[in-house]
Amino acid sequence: MNIVILAAGMGKRMRSQLPKVLQPLAKKPMLHHVLDKARKVEGADRMIVVVGHGAEAVKASLVGQDDVVFALQAQQLGTGHAVMQALDHCDDNEPTLVLLGDVPLIETETLDRLVKVAGDEMGLLTVKLPNPKGYGRIVRVDGEVRAIVEEKDATEQERLIDEVNTGIMVLPTRKLKDWLGSLKNNNAQGEYYLTDVIAMAVADGISVHTAQAQCAAEVEGVNSKVQLAALERAHQLQQAQRLLEQGVTVIDPARLDVRGELVCGQDVQIDVGCIFEGKVVLHEGVKVGAYCVLKDVEIGEGCEILPFCHFDGAVVGQKGRLGPYSRLRPGTTLADETHIGNFVEIKKSVVGHGSKVNHLSYIGDTDMGARVNIGAGTITCNYDGVNKFRTTIGDDAFIGSDTQLIAPVTVGKGATLGAGTTLTKDAPEDELTLSRARQLTISGWKRPVKNK
Ligand code: UD1
Ligand code: CA
Numbered sequence: 001m002n003i004v005i006l007a008a009g010m011g012k013r014m015r016s017q018l019p020k021v022l023q024p025l026a027k028k029p030m031l032h033h034v035l036d037k038a039r040k041v042e043g044a045d046r047m048i049v050v051v052g053h054g055a056e057a058v059k060a061s062l063v064g065q066d067d068v069v070f071a072l073q074a075q076q077l078g079t080g081h082a083v084m085q086a087l088d089h090c091d092d093n094e095p096t097l098v099l100l101g102d103v104p105l106i107e108t109e110t111l112d113r114l115v116k117v118a119g120d121e122m123g124l125l126t127v128k129l130p131n132p133k134g135y136g137r138i139v140r141v142d143g144e145v146r147a148i149v150e151e152k153d154a155t156e157q158e159r160l161i162d163e164v165n166t167g168i169m170v171l172p173t174r175k176l177k178d179w180l181g182s183l184k185n186n187n188a189q190g191e192y193y194l195t196d197v198i199a200m201a202v203a204d205g206i207s208v209h210t211a212q213a214q215c216a217a218e219v220e221g222v223n224s225k226v227q228l229a230a231l232e233r234a235h236q237l238q239q240a241q242r243l244l245e246q247g248v249t250v251i252d253p254a255r256l257d258v259r260g261e262l263v264c265g266q267d268v269q270i271d272v273g274c275i276f277e278g279k280v281v282l283h284e285g286v287k288v289g290a291y292c293v294l295k296d297v298e299i300g301e302g303c304e305i306l307p308f309c310h311f312d313g314a315v316v317g318q319k320g321r322l323g324p325y326s327r328l329r330p331g332t333t334l335a336d337e338t339h340i341g342n343f344v345e346i347k348k349s350v351v352g353h354g355s356k357v358n359h360l361s362y363i364g365d366t367d368m369g370a371r372v373n374i375g376a377g378t379i380t381c382n383y384d385g386v387n388k389f390r391t392t393i394g395d396d397a398f399i400g401s402d403t404q405l406i407a408p409v410t411v412g413k414g415a416t417l418g419a420g421t422t423l424t425k426d427a428p429e430d431e432l433t434l435s436r437a438r439q440l441t442i443s444g445w446k447r448p449v450k451n452k
Helices: 030-039 055-060 079-089 108-118 173-181 194-203 225-245
Strands: 002-007 046-051 068-072 096-100 122-128 137-141 144-149 163-171 208-212 256-264 274-282 293-295 310-312 314-316 326-328 332-334 339-347 356-364 366-368 379-381 391-393 404-406 409-411
Touching: 002 030, 002 079, 030 046, 030 096, 030 108, 046 055, 046 079, 055 068, 068 079, 079 173, 079 194, 096 108, 108 122, 108 163, 108 208, 122 194, 144 194, 144 208, 163 173, 163 194, 173 194, 194 208, 225 256, 310 314, 332 339, 356 366, 404 409
Parallel strands: 002 046, 002 096, 046 068, 122 208, 256 274, 274 293, 293 310, 310 326, 314 332, 326 339, 339 356, 356 379, 366 391, 379 404, 391 409
Antiparallel strands: 096 163, 122 163, 137 144, 137 163
């Protein structure tokens, strides 16, 4: 099937440098949502994106997506004119499905239904709206679709019709080529309307079959930031609904944002204000406290994440206790039963089974064994201003508070470091190592007094 996606429009009402179809919904450009849904349509093979306004940026956003070809519409002369630009890429023997780059919430299932009802004739996706203002109206006679009239060309009577054109349709390609060739632009907007082909199809004796969208949000077009924000909420609510149906406890479905893919095991609980980005996996029984931002992480069974954590690119084992206010950065792996506390940052490090980093620490480029205790205020000094070095901490080591480990350095198994140590050489196994000026008391010392 040929799938043509119209994405040449300017989107003036967005008041943005960014082309309209690249405006993000759930952190992904609207056009990419459409493409992802289009790819899964039965029989989808080639996707032709019609670009115009901001063409270079739109193309650049799709580098590496090899199933997409571009057709340039240098001047935006209307939706019919836009489809015309894509025709060279369309195979006559397959139907053509037209999608809009600014209708981001369209579902694959709906498109499959539309293609099916169309057969080798015409299929038109419509929706009934309580307020149809701005949309093309579906004109029916005895229940059969006869034409679409644009709002600006419609009579008072026609404007009362509440069934509207979603802009999404499927057409027999050979016929489409004929019809587009005879489009005229003698209408209120002086544009070549794709919608005019409906009346042409009817005149040619081709039936126009219709399918309905599942809900209005699915086919709503975005022309302004106001509409974008409304669809963002609709989309987030749908995702929260889906999670609830799967048995996830979402404390408040209105305060959840999933900007990617969230996979949850049984009995997962998510408190308010959390943002999930990229691919996040929460295994069975994970509890996520309020206001956490989790990106590309996998959290093991039974972990409890307290509020205000920020995790990015980390894998956490089972039964961990993390936060509040913990930060895990890319390349971090925590084994089972670790405790990571407040104001602790961990980067590109492995933390072994049962180890604890409870307060105010920076652990970077570190390999830490099991049952290690890291005292408050510990810092691995991994960077000399030019290069990064690793720190190795053996099983059962105990690092006293306010210690700096100047990497590369190794702390042996069972070693203890005294509080306040600046470790510049390896600390041997099972011994106490400390670097600290001896404490002394000067008896009889007097505080200075102010000169008269
Ligand atoms: C269009 C339909 C209208 C429908 C509505 C649904 C026409 C004439 N009207 O109206 O019946 O109810 O969509 O949202 O088709 N585009 C181009 N090149 C152009 C013009 C538009 O690529 O020259 C693209 C835009 O980027 C956009 C889409 O086509 O993605 C729709 O264009 P827009 O101008 O928003 O059409 P509407 O007036 O909303
Ligand atoms: Ca529109």
